[in-house]
Amino acid sequence: MTATSLSKEDLGAARRALRRRKLTAFLLVAPLLVFLLFAFVAPIGSMLFRSVHNPNVADLIPDTMELMDDWDGVSLPDESLMNQFAVDLKRLANDRTSGRLAGEVNRILPGSSSVIQSTARRMRTVDDDELQQNGAALLFDAHANWQQVPIWQAIRQSGNPYTIAHYLTALDLERTPSGEIQARDGPRIxxxxxxxxxxxxxxxxxxxxxxxxxxxxxxxxxxxxxxxxxxxxxxxxxxxxxxxxxxxxxxxxxxxxxxxxxxxxxxxxxxxxxxxxxxxxxxxxxxxxxxxxxxxxxxxxxxxxxxxxxxxxxxxxxxxxxxxxxxxxxxxxxxxxxxxxxxxxxxxxxxxxxxxxxxxxxxxxxxxxxxxxxxxxxxxxxxxxxxxxxxxxxxxxxxxxxxxxxxxxxxx
Amino acid sequence: MKKLSALVGMGALLMATTAFAQQQTLTAVSFGGSYGAAQQRHMIEPFMEKTGHRILFEDYSGGIAEIKAQVESGNIQWDVVDIEVIDLERACAEGLLEIIPRDVLPPGDDGTPAMEDFMPGALDNECGVGVIFWTTLYAINTETIGPNKPSTIQDLFDTEKFPGKRALRKRPQVNLEWALIADGVERDKIYEVLATEEGQARAFAKLDTIKSDVVWFDSWSQAPQLLNDGGAIMVQSANGRFYAAIQDEGRPFEMIWDGHLYDLDVWSIVRGSKNKDLALEFIKFATGTVPLAGMQEVAYGPTRKSSAPLVDPAVLPLLPSSHIEAGVKADGVFWADYGESLGERFNEWLLR
Amino acid sequence: MRELPAYYGFWHYLGHYGLRVLVALVLAFLMLPILIIIPLSFNVEPYFSFTEGMLRLDPDAYSTRWYEQVFNDPRWILSIKNSFIVGIAAATLSTVLGTIAAVGLASPVMPFKRLITALLLSPMIVPVIIIAAGMFFFYTRFNLVGSHLGLILAHAALGIPFVIITVTATLTGFDRSLYHAAIGMGASPLKAFWDIVIPLIRPGVISGGLFAFVTSFDEVVVVLFLAGPAQRTIPRQMFSGLREQINPTILAVATMLILISIALLVTLELLRRRSERIRMGTSA
Structure with missing residues (x-):
């Protein structure tokens, strides 16, 4: 029998039958696909997402991060931002979450963890009004690094919830403060x-x-x-x-x-x-x-x-x-x-x-x-x-x- | 009659099921090996017997990483954990542990209120209750070391005079302190120096000199094995591990007390534990006079004064408290501030 | 021994005997490391090596103390229990889902066949560490970390490729016209599947299930990331034992696992022969 001898109805029926067979075959595979989508594909997807998405710092110090938007990123941030940061730091110290901030910033600027942790320890006992007024000075007093730009740049960078920085690190690269990508300064492993x-x-x-x-x-x-x-x-x-x-x-x-x-x-x-x-x-x-x-x-x-x-x-x-x-x-x-x-x-x-x-x-x-x-x-x-x-x-x-x-x- | 017995049977069944429902499972985590065995005998088993609750007693190799992963991901698997004070300050400051109220701690068996009964340092941090006084030192195998015996931290770093492998625990804590001691820093200035960039560079430079001769291990319980099977000639570990190996297995080990870094261990509760109340009950029990005295089995000093009379006089000279002059006190506050920075730096140094 | 052919020259002889020596060495390399564990597990001393007494075959140098220790340690008992619970549940899940899917996949009209096959086989190709890390992130949201269910789902996913491969292999010899004939005679697809397909592919299904079970039974990376203390399995317990405190109870457990592997191997071999017979039968 050749295709030309098929009537229209036969052709339609054959198509329907084929479609039904296709559907049956697909329905047999479907439960497994759904299962694998949940148990296997989605986990790998969530890992891929994790590699570019890290909202930790943005969640920890939202107010400071908002002020960061207006900062030029080159000169020292203005006093109001620093005051706000001092207030945030005290709050973190009392919630005992300053370590999380310290850890995140430390990954961008090694050595920052100790600066943040020891400063947070100091801020704990200062009252809020004083911090609102005088936070910047108190930060300077706690550690000299607060008078330099790099740690502020590191905080801003870590506060960006979407980043390819981890891919750069994984390839032994880094981004300079001016935004260029270069080979990582330091150990390349x-x-x-x-x-x-x-x-x-x-x-x-x-x-x-x-x-x-x-x-x-x-x-x-x-x-x-x-x-x-x-x-x-x-x-x-x-x-x-x-x-x-x-x-x-x-x-x-x-x-x-x-x-x-x-x-x-x-x-x-x-x-x-x-x-x-x-x-x-x-x-x-x-x-x-x-x-x-x-x-x-x-x-x-x-x-x-x-x-x-x-x-x-x-x-x-x-x-x-x-x-x-x-x-x-x-x-x-x-x-x-x-x-x-x-x-x-x-x-x-x-x-x-x-x-x-x-x-x-x-x-x-x-x-x-x-x-x-x-x-x-x-x-x-x-x-x-x-x-x-x-x-x-x-x-x-x-x-x-x-x-x-x-x-x-x-x-x- | 039949009815009555049926009723009694029902009642018994009901009681059995409620008893079953009330039985909780607590997960306690400690360092395993001979120390874990002593805790099993004197703390875990008596508590299970007394309360009828079940304890899953797990081993870990110390550090805060595992606790941190649990708390930050929200998968709390552990309830009670034995933690070194060198890590405790940091774990507490980072919000990984629950605060343990002081007023619930029971008085000593002689009636002394808890706050007076605990030794200085044992209750310093709000997140923990002291379990033992112990120390990190290194030991040698007298059968294989030869006639020329090392006796100081300098000797540990002297690969010319004492060629052979050194086994150290893979972490910056203690090793950086020892590097500075070996480099001639005065013992009461170690942490001051280590807080500076130059001091850190100096410590790593000193470690560089023995890097190719170091066997790094993960867990204290591996240490006696390394010394025994010739994996290393000088091995760092907790004094109790060596004590147990000498005492129970008759190993020819000798401990070198010079520059030992003494510290406490505490019981803590992981923040967000699902069995917080039972965890607290356990800690109250385990830090009582008698269970604490049991830790002398592995030559760890008790943290309650009321336990002192129960300590065997023969063990006394082997407790860290008898060697304070030779040692340095581990500084948990320093490591709370610098643990993250130096940890990353140490790991990069290892991979280099 | 066969006569060597007359045309053999020096290189032929060298090849002939050289090959045999090489084969013997490779076989020794394959088997000795496994066999060596068995006597070591009876060492009376807490070491991983032969003592002089053992070499002299002194009965006092041997003991079953490590076996006793395994069965007296609540941690080992718990891990043995968990390994079987998780293994059986995961194998059941992946065998059921995998078998049904393999039948659909074997249909000549299956849409996106190539893509879907690649997806179903991918748990075998993706490094377990990546799977485990991803699962740790994703399962956390559903409170599946530190639960038996999470572990079962994870292990079932890992077992899928093996079920697909073994069942597909039996299906290639399977004459689909039987199935269509049954449907043509009025049987529902489900009934046709159950009465015609399943009996014919049963050996493949069972060996796929065994593969899935072994995959779970032997898996440790996912367990390291997903299991809490209450879910620890035999491999997890061995892993921490090897990492922290090397002790011959591990050798005792290892010996028991070798015996289990032998039992599985024999079962599979019997299944394979049966499947071959069935295949011959249907195609003849």
């Missing part, structure tokens, strides 16, 4: 940590390839009984808790651990190596943890390749290595790229293992995000760092999807 994370991830990807490829090849070409047993060797680590595997690396690598005891026992070394809490520990433990992610996709591709290709090439006098590289290897590329993508993406954002075995030099960007979430409580910066990491990962994923397609992602 974040960009190098992104590079370090990518470097460690790349290293782990290469290692898992070097270790995983021969094993996958061997299993794929072994007799069925042997290959089933060997597969279990790969799947058991895959199914074993991540924390169990990290625990075992701690037991192996610590100063008095299994590896050191063994090395000293057979006389290879007289004093233990310090291996735990290093970048080496992060790399070896993560390679172990992620190796199955490389082996499984490789294996499933290799299993589908007829071994006679390679045998034929070799029996016709081809040298084994060129024959392998030219005939066999290209056929395994889909599995290799799926495995490599998985290993690379998973390891770039890894947190647990570096946190437990990485020490100071084996840290990755995720650890710094966790640090700013849990230790320094610099949530907007954590959100900005996280958004950049997300961007890097989506870019990788997108590139991969364009080049290879995600069909080869499968397990076991």
């Amino acid at each position: 974040y960009v190098s940590l992104y590079i370090q994370s990518l470097r460690i991830a790349l290293f782990i990807t290469v290692l898992t390839f070097l270790l995983g490829y021969p094993l996958a090849y061997f299993i794929a070409n072994a007799p069925i009984r042997l290959s089933n047993i060997l597969l279990i060797f790969v799947l058991l680590p895959f199914w074993t808790s991540l924390l169990v595997r990290t625990t075992s690396w701690i037991a192996l690598l610590q100063t008095n651990g299994v590896v050191n005891t063994a090395l000293m026992g057979i006389g290879l070394t007289s004093s233990p190596f310090s291996m735990l809490y290093t970048e080496f520990a992060t790399i070896i433990a993560m390679t172990h943890i992620l190796l199955p992610f490389m082996i499984l996709p490789l294996y499933s591709v290799m299993k589908g390749i007829d071994p006679s290709y390679l045998r034929a090439a070799m029996s016709m006098g081809g040298k084994p290595i060129p024959a392998f590289l030219r005939i066999y290897f290209p056929m395994t590329l889909p599995g290799l790229s799926a495995g490599a993508l998985l290993v690379f993406i998973v390891s770039v954002g890894y947190y647990i293992t570096p946190a437990l075995v990485g020490g100071a030099d084996g840290q990755m960007i995720s650890n710094l995000i966790a640090f700013h979430m849990q230790q320094s409580n610099n949530w907007p910066l954590a959100a900005a760092l996280g958004s950049l990491l997300l961007f890097v990962i989506l870019l990788l994923y997108w590139t991969y999807d364009r080049l290879v397609g995600t069909k080869n992602l499968s397990f076991g």
Whole structure:
């Protein structure tokens, strides 16, 4: 039957049926979409929003911030603004929220926290009228920094609820008081940590390839009984808790651990190596943890390749290595790229293992995000760092999807 | 008869359910390890037995970050927390803790009113009630240190005379003070110097000299392990941790009292706690004469005078109060003002 | 052992035996770190290493004290309970939602298929730390931080991709005409789904559910951000144990977890074989 022979009614009915089928299919997916929108997408959205939105200071000192609108931002603010700020500071000290202001301003101008905190402590006992009249003088008296412009600029900057400042910090940049963007004056840590994370991830990807490829090849070409047993060797680590595997690396690598005891026992070394809490520990433990992610996709591709290709090439006098590289290897590329993508993406954002075995030099960007979430409580910066990491990962994923397609992602 | 027994049964059931309804769960948080175990025995368990309420006793590694995250996000998970005075001033000034009224504290077991019974310093901050006098010092392992023993803070910073790893807790507190002591600042001027830009630069410069030899740890309870398994030759920790390791596990550790930084720990209530009343009940109980005296198990001094007669004379020389001349008092007010600035600076210094 | 082919030269032999040595080393690298935990968990001393007594196989050097400690510690008991509550609830939620969605997704006429598939699989790609931080910000507004419900929702989201992947895999071998035939014969779509589709894809659903359970059971980053003391799970308890006070009770727990993994692995292998049989059956 061809389309031309369909009557109008039939065509309409077919369209309706198709639309109904489309709708049914969509309705089946809808509950999950709604669920993921709430439980997963919205949280990530709220993190992205956090990275540019921080109303803390604007909420803490609204009156001062209003007066800031009229200040030129270059010379010292006028007395009325300072008086108002002194009044606000006293209120904060009594509510015990001055620390929050101090923390926010300190992030823009390091060292300001102590100025604000000690001044707030002094303002606590002064009465309001005196502060209204004489606040500026009292501020000057409490700390010399109030007579200089930078701290006022920092307060104004921190009072802006929408800002890209955290992205600048996350890229080791800063904005000068005149509004230009320049490389950050002071320690530059974040960009190098992104590079370090990518470097460690790349290293782990290469290692898992070097270790995983021969094993996958061997299993794929072994007799069925042997290959089933060997597969279990790969799947058991895959199914074993991540924390169990990290625990075992701690037991192996610590100063008095299994590896050191063994090395000293057979006389290879007289004093233990310090291996735990290093970048080496992060790399070896993560390679172990992620190796199955490389082996499984490789294996499933290799299993589908007829071994006679390679045998034929070799029996016709081809040298084994060129024959392998030219005939066999290209056929395994889909599995290799799926495995490599998985290993690379998973390891770039890894947190647990570096946190437990990485020490100071084996840290990755995720650890710094966790640090700013849990230790320094610099949530907007954590959100900005996280958004950049997300961007890097989506870019990788997108590139991969364009080049290879995600069909080869499968397990076991 | 049947009716009566049914009625009694009903009544018992009803009482059981109301008792169940009244049972609350309090979350108390402290430093774990041997100190946590002593608190478990002398404060947590007796309180649960006495009141029938349940306590989830958690470990943390100190600092105010976790409390701050809870209060600022509005997810209050903890009720009572054991906090060092070096962090207390700041936590209180930043509004992270509830104010604890003084008039509800019970008198000592000998009848002395609370305000007189507590030692000086134990009630200085309105947000906390003192639990222990303790100190931060470093210790060595006598079996592995060799014939040449370190004895001062200068020795801790002398990597030529004493090569090997030093284990310090990852925070600016205590470490910056020690750096200045090692750099020759007089002990009563430390905080004055540390309040200046030059003083801070000087302290970090001194820390730079040992940076590559330092193992940083997060929690006091990791410290004895590091000294035991050879992870470091000089290890900083609370005196009670080393005492417990020496006393209970027979470890060959020796504490170096020079330049120890003595401080108090207090029980505090996290601001916005859902169990504020029960938290207060717990603190009243846990800072009573007998529970406080129990802390001598880990060589921490009690904060009530009425507990003193209960302290074993053999422990006395090991309490921080017997080494005041060698030590420096930790300044919580200084750290309230400078904790944020120096904390950020310290972390950047670490990453550099 | 097979005879080696006659055309083999030096490089072939090197490749042949070299490969076997390499494979043995990689297998050892995979398995030894896991197996080493098991004897260490019976160490009588509170260390993470073999003592001389253990190497001499002296029975006094071994004990089950760490296992006793696990079962006498209310914190471990609570975490074991929580891990199962959260794991089972999260796996159920993601299996139900995921299976239904996978069926819709497998329809050849599904609109925006590529985009929606990418979205459904994204919890697997986005680093957990980002998910956890975002959830901390967002769940706070609904009072879900420090609650079992929050943790269950979070873990269910993380388990979705695995359910989608495994169920989709069984559906590719599934003949959709059976389903349409049932509808054509007057069955309601729901009944057709329940009577025809579910029995055929059951192995895939169960293994997807197991994957989702393990994802939750093994998850710690989200727990670190979302759980309060009353919600701590086994991995959370292990994490703080490894970070703060290293103590062999962790090894005892680890050994028990390894046994659980073995049980899961065997179950999954049986399911896979069954699913293969069913697939052969329908396509034949």
